[in-house]
Structure formats: structure tokens, C-alpha cells
Amino acid sequence: MDSPVGASPYRPRRPRLARRPEWAGRNYTLLTAAAIVTNLGSQGAMIAAAFAVLESGGDAGDVGLVAAARTVPLVLFLLIGGALADRLPRHRVMVAANAVNCLSQASFAVLVLTGEPELWQMMALTALGGTAHAFFSPASEGMLMSSVSGAQVGRAFALYRMAMQGAGIGGAALGGALIALFGPGWVLAIDAAAFLVAGALRAFLDVSHVPPRGPGEGMLADLRDGWREVTGRPWLWSIVVQFAVVNAMVSAAEAVYGPLVARDELGGPGPWGLALAAFGAGTVGGALVMMRWRPRRMLLAGTLSVFPLALPSAGLAVPLPAVGLAAVMFLTGVSIEVFGVSWMTSLHQEIPEEKLSRVSAYDWLGSVGMIPLATALAGPAESAFGRSTALWGCSALIVLLTAAVLTVPDVRRLTRRTSEKPEKTGAPVARTAPDPVSPDEVRPV
Incomplete structure (x- = not known):
């Protein structure tokens, strides 16, 4: 049937692409993507490290020693890592830590794939990774918190944690399957590649909103x-x-x-x-x-x-x-x-x-x-x-x-607080409408 004179023929509208929430800015998106990548690799790598120790002739006690080799330097260097991250641009600390993790996991993978690694070698490489994590964690948390502001920060943190947890679940399942198919060495190599990709993503973080650090005492x-x-x-x-x-x-x-x-x-x-x-x-x-x-x-x-x-x-x-x-x-x-x-x-x-x-x-x-x-x-x-x-x-x-x-x-x-001053976080305040207030509304650890 012809359309009436002067009327435009019907044209179906194209569906609009879902708009990214304003609180999910560039830095937040990069941080979340990098966290997903590293958690996918790291959860499988934890399982792979244990199997690498067992396949090299170690026992449960040796597995515990390798795990402790990661935890001890993490505890020892955390405070230094936190102070350093407040002195230097945080994204540089994160990228440097990712680079160290990439090298340590790649070396671990090479040892496993080319022969039987010694216990001390696995402990040393794991300790190197734990040291890097001690510098990475405070910088990462500070960077995430400085990247969001306004009324939606709780939602931003919830989505970030959900992405990390989901990636961890998937990484553990995928890592276990890959170890069964190809052995622990290749899973460690994948983890090294994940750190490389995550470090590259974090290198593009914008820290121009962060006030310059003073020289300090x-x-x-x-x-x-x-x-x-x-x-x-x-x-x-x-x-x-x-x-x-x-x-x-x-x-x-x-x-x-x-x-x-x-x-x-x-x-x-x-x-x-x-x-x-x-x-x-x-x-x-x-x-x-x-x-x-x-x-x-x-x-x-x-x-x-x-x-x-x-x-x-x-x-x-x-x-x-x-x-x-x-x-x-x-x-x-x-x-x-x-x-x-x-x-x-x-x-x-x-x-x-x-x-x-x-x-x-x-x-x-x-x-x-x-x-x-x-x-x-x-x-x-x-x-x-x-x-x-x-x-x-x-x-x-x-x-x-x-x-x-x-x-x-x-x-x-x-x-x-219902509102937040821009000078509190140093980040621009996101211009988003607040969530509907629930009847009861008037931080891991």
C-alpha cells in the first residue's frame, strides 16, 4: 500500500548501541580489562606451579615451600611498595611489576618445559613474583580508587570485583583443563603472556588528573x-x-x-x-x-x-x-x-x-x-x-x-556522603544521576 502524499515511508530505526556508563571511564575500563587478563592467567598458574613441583619429584611439603616463597616477600615488601606507589606515578609501578611477573613466569615455564627444575629455582622465581606483587597491589588499589568518583563508586567497585572473581573462576577451570592436556609448563607460559598483555594495557592509563607528588621527606x-x-x-x-x-x-x-x-x-x-x-x-x-x-x-x-x-x-x-x-x-x-x-x-x-x-x-x-x-x-x-x-x-x-x-x-x-568534592580524589566528578534510593538509605579483602 502506498504511503499518503507527503508522508515519509517507514524506516526502521537502528538499535542504539549500549552506552558505557559515565563512571566507567577510560582508566577504569583499562584497569578492569587488565585485571580480567591477569586473573585468568594467574589462577591457572597457581595450580600449574603446584603440579610442576609434584612432577619434578617434590612432595606436599615442597609445594608448601614454593607457596611460602611467594608469601614471605609479599609481606616483607608491602609497606615499601605502598610508600613508593604514593611517590611515583602508580601506573609505572604497576607496569614495572607486571614486567617482573612476566619474566619470572616465563623463566619458570622454560625451566619446566626444558627439563626438571630444581626446588630452589622454583622458590626463587616464585619469590620474585611475590616481590613484584608487593609493589603492584598498593599501586593498583590506589589507581583504581583515584579513577572513579561521584555517587556511583560502589557500583564501580562491585563491577570491578565481579569481573576479577569471574575471571578467577574461569581461569582456575581453564588452567586445570590445560594442565591435563598440555602440562603445567604451557600454563605458566600463558600466565607470562597474560602479564605482558596486562602491562601493555596499564601503560595507557592516564594520570594527568592526579596532582603532582612533592619530593617528600x-x-x-x-x-x-x-x-x-x-x-x-x-x-x-x-x-x-x-x-x-x-x-x-x-x-x-x-x-x-x-x-x-x-x-x-x-x-x-x-x-x-x-x-x-x-x-x-x-x-x-x-x-x-x-x-x-x-x-x-x-x-x-x-x-x-x-x-x-x-x-x-x-x-x-x-x-x-x-x-x-x-x-x-x-x-x-x-x-x-x-x-x-x-x-x-x-x-x-x-x-x-x-x-x-x-x-x-x-x-x-x-x-x-x-x-x-x-x-x-x-x-x-x-x-x-x-x-x-x-x-x-x-x-x-x-x-x-x-x-x-x-x-x-x-x-x-x-x-x-551523597556528593563528593572533586578535590577529594583528584579525579573529575562523573556527571551521572544517582541510583534510586532504597528504603534503608537516608570497604579484603
């Missing part, structure tokens, strides 16, 4: 300044102390007791693998929740969400059947993301931009500093008190420390 003065920033905020140091113990208890339960309970009570490694997969799925679910939920008292909401972290230890002490344990681990994954996003949002709001990396370094040190001790003492504790008692002890410490943190007034009262 030296590294020790910077560390003292960061210490004063932490100890001068009761909500900050109390939660750092809390998670020094919480992370240690969770690590002892999940790294040591979990596999033992699965072997002795649940029929083998399958149920424990299911539980860990459920935890990974829970972290993604928790990040999705935090993309919509913006609690007004963010630290109170985050701290309350720490209580469920006591459940896996209790579930292993009973022990729960595989399905029940998986449900508990899923809830734990959701809870840790609620805390993580609330914690990052609090740090972003309250800490001056020029001190973010130093404060992040103290936070990281608290988070990982006691893990080697806790995992080393897990065996003797089991021998002395019994496995079930040791696991109930882990749960009790998590509950007690979390309840103690709730007695700190600033933890209960710290409130999300």
Missing part, C-alpha cells in the same frame, strides 16, 4: 605518615586488626582443614571442589547485589556481613554434607563481597588520594601477614586439640573479633 617519613593515617582512624585500624585474624582463620580452615575433612568425612576431593566453586559463584552474586544496593551506613553493613565467614569452619567441624557445605560457602562468597565493596567505598571516601597506596599497603599487610603463621600452626593445633575443636575455635575467633569491631562508634556511624 624520605621513605621512612612516608611510612610514618601512612601509619598515622591508619592509627588516627579507629574504624580503619580496628578492621585491619580484625581481618588479620579473620583471614588467618579462614585460610587455616579452607587451605588445611577443608581438604582433610573432604578426604576423611565427605568421600574425597569432589565435595570440597564443589564447595569452592560455590564460594566463587557467591562472590559473583555478592558483587551483583552491591551493584544495586548502596547502604547508607556502609561500614556497619560491611561488618555485619563478616559474621557468615564463621560458617565454613563450623560446617567443616560438624561436618555438613556436601550440599550443605556448598550452600554455606555460597553465602560466605556473597558476604565477603558485601564487605569488600563497602570497605573499598569507605577508603575511597575517607582517605586522601595522595595517601591511598600507603594506607592500602597497611591494609594488605594486615590481611595477609598472619596467614603463613595460621596455616603453619593448623597441623599442631589439630594434634593438640582435635580437628573439630580447632575448627570451632576458628569460628569463635571470627565471631568475637567481628562483635568487638561493632563496639567501635565510627564503624557504626560512618555514613555514605
